[in-house]
Amino acid sequence: MKAFQTFGRAQVRSYLHRAQRSRRKESMAITRAFCLSYSMPLKRAFSTSRGQTTTSNNYLVVVHGRAADGTLHVGCGEGQPRKTLTGDAPRDSWRFLTETCDALVGQALDLDDPSKAVDSVRQVMKPIRAAAQRQVKEHRTRPFRGTLLGIEVALLDLAARGCGRTVAQLLGQQRDTVPVSASTIQTRYPIDRLGTKIAQQMERWPVTRLKGSGEVDLDLERLRVAHRVNSSQGRDKLAWLDANEGMTNEQAHDFIERLARGMKSEEMPARVVIEQPVPRRHHRFLCELQGLADTLLAGTSARDLRIMPDESLWDEKDLQTLSRYGGCRAINIKPPKCGGLLPALDLARAALADNPDTLVYLGGMLGTSDLTTWTLANLGCSLPRLDLMTTMPPGNVAKRIATPLSSYAEDLVHLQPQEEPGIGSRLVLQDVMPYVRQAHWAPAPTADQSRKGRTPNSYRVDHLSAFGKIGLDSHLLELEALVRGLHTTRFTDRDFVAYDDGGRVAPFQWTKTLLNGRPAAAITGDKQSTKYLLENSGVPIPSGHSFKSGQNQEALDYGRRLGFPLVVKPREGTAGIGVVTDIADEGQLNWAIGQIASSKYAGGEFIVEKHLDESAYRMFVLDDRVLSAVRYEHGSVIGDGISCVAELIIQRNQLRRRNPHLMGRLIRSGESTTEALRKQDLGYDSVPAEGVEVLLTLNPNFAQGGDSVELVEEFHPTLLDAAVAGVAAIPGLRFAGVDFLVADHTAPLEAQAAGICEINAHPAQTSGEFPLYGKRTGVSSALVDRCVEHHGLQVLSPGDRPQQLAVDVVVRGLVQDVGYRKWMARRCKATNVVGWVGNGPDNEVHAHLAGAAPSVAAVVSAAIAGSRQARPLSVSTHQATARTTQRFEIR
């Protein structure tokens, strides 16, 4: 309810209900809406004067509408929240979007004719824009423009589909295709290579667009090179410099003067556009620059120098401000700044009404999908004038998530919108699935997430999200060391030492500890040696034998005698590479042996053994105790009769994202999942009936989407004894992960077929720490306890261990002048850690941190990575007394 008040959703709903009362007979009711926030990695990092971008965060808005004739239509829009560039503070804009989705359900669009459809979208958007505008006090810039774009495009797409027209037709189509003007040449091309790059673009693009460096001399030289290369080929191309607010007013003045002189003397291109040379707040100065350019080039009709506001021109309001100061002769329209296609259209119309000679540029943001390319192509076709456009089919994103893909027409210059209704493209949910970070449905999803009567566990993960798989395992051990009163020094994300006041040290590398001897690791790395020792100790194992590379016939004969089903695996393999299970016949056996020869284990020995078709358990054994027994289960979703399989998977992934062990092991639309669905005659678009379980994995493997269930308390003692005996059989092994195949974990060993198939001397403990179902076990805690006991470190007794930690931290390495303190402050504030951070002597960074133990330990463990440019060498953490403070500050 509090959130309602935040953005005035109640008012939005009330307004929309009033609007509904005048519903026309040809209307479409919005029955369902959902939004996704996704993070798409870029293939190549993109650098501007503002910094480097490696991923792109966008929103997807999907609205379902049912027409009067019962036809279901789906509209989709992509929002582009770009922080200060679009007024979208990530948390707030996401909350705004989810509340808007809730408010949209039940609303209606008028589809009598295209103009009424557009009007009804305007009407629906009106209170939403008003609710956004009310946030103007909290946010410096105009709020949520990138988010509003996604909402509006989804509604326009839905309305257009309902009308059976394209969005361009709905908006008043002016042209059939839109030409792309230029491909921007980045600053990474030095002067000596710039000419070659410009020459490469000679035939294809009509305009030369350069990123500005912010240095006057260099930018002038870049323009001079552009002129020289283009004119040498007899081309009189427009030259366009995107300065990205990179100059001061004085520099910009000097730049324009020298540029104009160069243009007069024909050293520079005859037609030049300079985009946003000065910071965004300098509206007046931009107009003065335009005035200066016009004055300097007065009387030279063939010379044209235009100033194009970008960050200074968001919408009509900015246009009015610029007009007051004399205006500029070019405008830059970016729908994520305007907050939609309709405001963008309004801006263009107003600018041209002001000055019909205004040069109109339509652009977008980096890292968007084909949905946005199609959307801008539709808008481009509708603008009253279009001179320049740089939106292209997305080539730099890791995955294309829409179909059909946007592409050029035959001339490789024009984008031609599809003729099918809407924006001409639709979202492929299974392709975006792995990149979704947040999701929200209206109405809320009802799919059952419990399994066999067990409800899923939910963990606090915000402080753990920065760790990789190995880093998380190591962090959990450091947390346990710190709450025992030990000090630590961390060297990498996997290596740290813990020590007590007496200087006694316990080293940890990932989950390698003092407990296991080196030979034990060598033995368990060899599956045949492990089998030999287990068999000698009377521990059950699957029957099998090893073979040398090339002994295929012997292996086939042996396999035939042993009987199918079989397993083939490399003798010294890891990570499941080369392992083939459930081999049913000789053909499959031959293939399985052959695929080892093509893997990284080619030439090595391999094992053929009996396949036990039982449940697989990962058991964590420490000396004579089984700490945890996690069952691997097939990943699955349960239908709700409304959501398609892809939506159900996204919902399931949301659950996995709240589990530290599974957050990096999301369900993907890979071969395994697709094949599992195919076996059930389903696809990602299928809508399973309510209560129907759909299996998503061929093997119960966590990485492929399998679930983890902790069951140690239900295990039969004879099975626990067998696991302990298995570890004891390996000399020098005290802590291990045992992979046990068991038919019934509650039945005695002798009453069933069971066997240990593998022992891992340094297992990742997070599956035991964070099961999806079942009671959480303290694997890390027990492991650290045994390590400190083994080496005689003095630690706090269990009753004295604090919930809150206070530590002094010294970070060595390259940590000053690289944004390290800001990084630490941001991280501390996000996890409610108080204290301070400051530069210390010898190029060190010192900090005092206090707060909840998991939060403080997470900052400490992550401090070895630090900010992007930092290169810490070590992080030393000492227990301290908390100093009274309520906030975190940078000193």
Add this chain to the structure above:
Amino acid sequence: MTQENVPPKTVDRPARRKVADLSGQARESVDLHAAAMSLGLDTTRLQRNVILCGKQDDMGLLAFKGTSSLTSSIATDALLQDPILARQLLESLGLPLCQGVVLTAAHVKKLSTLVDSLRFPLLVEHGGGTSRQPEGLVANDASELHVQVEGYFSRSKGRYSRLIVTEAPLSERNLVLVVGDRVVAWCSKEGAGERWSGRRLAELKEWTASTALAAVAAVPGLAYGGVEFLYPSGDEDPRIRRVLNGPRLQPFAQGNNASVYREVVAFHAELSGLAISAERNDVAVQARLPGARDSAGLDALTRRIAEQLQISMSSVEATPERFSCQLSGNVLSLSMFTAGLMGGGEATEPVVAVELLHLG
């Protein structure tokens, strides 16, 4: 008469010749295995480099991987194998290390300043284990150093890509072997590219011996190890360059009459509560090859290897699931016999384990 036709003077000569053909850990493992047998321990060779020792059917009491014992933890091993982590660990333990500096990619521009206080030649090593780069690269002047450092960081762009640059004077180096709380042997060499040669224990300086003992005692999870010292200049005390978990014992064995292999085995046997017997070079054992299937092939293979190593073989028992025989010969020959079976012939099945149990 050619060299090859000269009959062996002692029974272990063929084995010794074959041992010399082995390299690295496999060679050390053979000598260590022979030492264990000579002290009356029953053994199982599991892999080329893994030996289990015990009594009769209880082989889980003592294990060696190469020359690393089960008393050396995998965590310590992992840290010591990485020269950068090892240095940071040893530094935090307060040990006297040779001068050096750890570099990241961001330090390249400041390289000259950072190494200003170091004296050439310098040793340049990267993190990730000494086995891949046993001696590092030597930079004799600033330009060589720049080439090596910049070259490394242009290839390695990972977040934890680091280099360590340490002083590497051309003067003498010492390597001291500590077993438990005793210095057992030491060896020296003149420079990085030279070979280690064993030295008499009496020649080792008191300071070096006590520092080596302190270093091994300070490193957690290290019951025995080698400590390498450098001499920065004539009048300074030596400095520790590195501490090795399970160092190669061959150099120590060459210069010292005492068998360092036996010292190591005896020490670990005592730690594990295993009784050892008086030293014997010739023994009779029962050899068992569990899990054997191709008994005919194994019969031929064992006979061939035994003949090459001049081991007498009798009471061969070959069943589909087990192959056993009685062997008598020199401990080194018997150790080589097990190593030879592990390699096997291409036509035979892999041998999983070779158990040697003392007879009588």
